[in-house]
Amino acid sequence: MSQNHLYLVDGSSYIFRAYHRLPPLTNKHGEPVGAVYGYTTMLWKLVDALDKADGPSHLAVILDKDSKSFRNEIYAEYKAHRPEPPEDLRPQFPMIRDATRAFSLPCIEEAGYEADDIIACYTKAAVAEGWKVTIVSSDKDLMQLIEEPSPSGGGGVDMLDTMKNVRMGREHVIEKFGVGPELVGDALALMGDSADNIPGVPGIGPKTATKLLVEYGDLESVLAAAPEMKKSAMRDRLIEHADMARLSRVLVELDCAVALPMPLDDMALDGIPEEPLRAFLDHHGFKSLLLKIGGPAASPNASNRDFAAAIAGDGNAPKPGEASKPVAVVREHQPIDRSQYETVTTEAALDAWIAEARHAGAVAIDTETDSLDCITGRLVGVSMATAPGKACYIPIGHGGNDLLSEKPEQLSLALVTAKLDKLLIDEAVRKIGHNLKYDMSVLAQHGLEFRNFDDTIVMSFALDGGAGGHGMDELAQRHLDHACIAFKHVCGTGAKQISFAEVDLGTATEYAAEDADVTYRLWQVFTARMAAEGGTRVYQMVDRPLVPVIAAMEQRGIMVDRAELSRLSQGFESEIARLETTIHEEAGAPFTIGSPKQLGEVLFDKMGLKGGRKGKSGVWSTDINELERLKKDGVPIAQKLVDWRQLSKLKSTYTDALQEQINAKTGRVHTSYSLTGAQTGRLSSTDPNLQNIPIRTEVGRQIRHAFVAAPSHVILAADYSQIELRLAAHMADVPELKAAFARGDDVHATTAMELFGEVNRDTRGRAKTINFAILYGISRWGLAARLEITPDEAQAMISKYFERFPGISNYISETLEFARAHRFTETLFGRKTHFPRIDASNQAERQGSERAAINAPIQGTSADIIKRAMARMGPALRAAGLDATRMLLQVHDELVFELPEAEVEAARPIIEHVMANAAEPAVTLSVPLGIEIGTGPSWGAAH
């Protein structure tokens, strides 16, 4: 290491944040340890970065000693309004010291000084020696200490927020305070700090403080200039409270007078003795961390049976002699070595791998094809992994055919699929895949099916929904600290992209076997975490069973009437052309109507129309609200623009695009569903998206009529009626709404009666808008815009709603409280959605997270319910002897089937029963789930 790099951990502030962020875990002794766990994992991460770039060479933890500082002497109110720490946090303070000692790290605290002061002293001392310093904290007071490295790259002080995983330098300080670190103290003195009860100048917040400092230079200059400022409340306050500002400045100054209790050199980090750490982790039962120091990951030959034992907490003890060996660095993972991967080209080798998979009891599998399309994609090879680092690739379809290259020596498709078939249906062997839906569809072309499987993409979603993506490369980076070979590195991109079948076997083996290897390792990580964090319920009961169901729906596809789409396209085209001519005439010159920028300029600059809004990028808004407003003002071009927009959208997105999506092999359209695409647990649909086919306008609805049943079949569409509102009534416990649903009443009318005392078209419509606004996390402004009333009137309406339905109000506050304490929300079935930004300092961002957190349990529970219905639908239909009824599509609260006319009457009650009872037995709802079913020759006709 060329330069010493000191990490100073602000332990006290960390545990408060960890406490609020993590669920209230207890260890096996019944002690609350949530914050301790968070603290331990943070230390682990820091220490593990020892030999990495920007990692620590020296490290110390600084804690507040429970005593007062000089600040209390000069200002009695300092930190006086702080509430006592919560009951279950207090016993965790001493454990923080235990944890630090378990890592054999120095832990420093001094009577009469706050941790911030000690951190400042060490920072200055280390910088004086030319060291680099990282302060691990998120306390804004400490931002005063941030310094740029010298031009030669030496020294420098930055801050690391381990929870948000961001490193903050000077530019972050300027972003937050509008001034550099040297003026942070002055800014704090002006604006005050409610957390520490520092007064500042009343009426001056961060924005004004920044403005003043930028204008006048520093605090003293601001105070000196105050009498000359133009008369305002602010000027008077600056004069009146100048002394308070000066006192505040002293309070926020970091005190560097303390003598260093430990020399810098003693903080060197060169090894963590394993034993005290193991004892500590074992005492608290932090199994996932224990695994990392003695777990099977350390041994490349460990099978998953060892792994299972490790999770269970036995069989994990180190061998004698190894037990107390100091580890230079606590390694989270064995690095991935691709050199041992095997290319399987003989039957004997294939047999050996399949035998190994049976012996191990678990095998990761990945298929390679020549296309992303799993319906027509040709199988090119299969990779397998039976332990970390132990992986192979079985080429099948490389070279040959129309490709110029020679066909390499490889096993035949028939042989490999026959042998794989036995392994895949073997209930005793767990098959692991990443996005197994794809592999299931590819292998289904050859008649293969999977029994006993895990899908790591779905496991990741169940554990970390909302906390990042779930692609394999991203997960490998996050959990294994490993960069996967990029597909484009192997096959290229764009015009030069080649098929995987053209890749040479050496490269193909490295790439494909690595995918299986990484999948296997991810499975180990997730299996351990599922046990520890309890994410199994929703995974095992809802998401995993859905994987083969979705794969089958995608394979079936839906029939589309190409001639009908083409007819619609032509009709739209001539209407679009006609509108275009008139629009250009009325505008006085031709322009690109599809360009919002040009359109805005035509309407508001050239034609001089009034009342336009500009967005943040400076272009005139021309969205539907603006156009509707112009229509009301009697601008004739507005209606034509609305029509033009609608028809262009329908033509380009639906009638043209859908024709191209018709699969040449099946003659049907096969969407692709993502099980992990929506934070709340909903599915999403792409290529094409069949979850946004128009229905609301007559002209749009024509597109639904082009989705047709096969000859002598019909389409059956089954909808959950108002499912989210029903779930809100249940979850928020609103007796009036529950009763209305139980009676089968019109619930919007019920709401209208409660709010307005009478039911007519107008009040019912308003009530409906409010009901939906509640589901989405209400705001007076949003509601005001929707109802075309003032924000004050909207607020009055919301207040009345909360008064009439106090359950809703309680639900919202309880949900937000939970989300802030745990960083996630949960559905009735235990699906978590994470909200890492729920306490963002940016208000818009925070409020966005809050609205999402209010919506997620409701939308997510609805998603869980329809997924359960889908998983049960096939077996229920088969049990009733309905062998030809097929589920084709899911549109969030709707299922679309294709079935022979002869099965309709028998299928109808079964579908209704499965959907209506899908929550049971896991959850019993206090509202009925209403189902509406329609049938017809097309999807449009079935509604």
Add this chain to the structure above:
DNA sequence: GCGGGAGGC
């Protein structure tokens, strides 16, 4: 690759 706009729930 981004942002505006618009289709669905």
Add this chain to the structure above:
DNA sequence: AGTAAGGCCTCCCGCC
């Protein structure tokens, strides 16, 4: 202090 202000998605287009 004053701002902007409904949740979850995907797709198309113009524009840089």
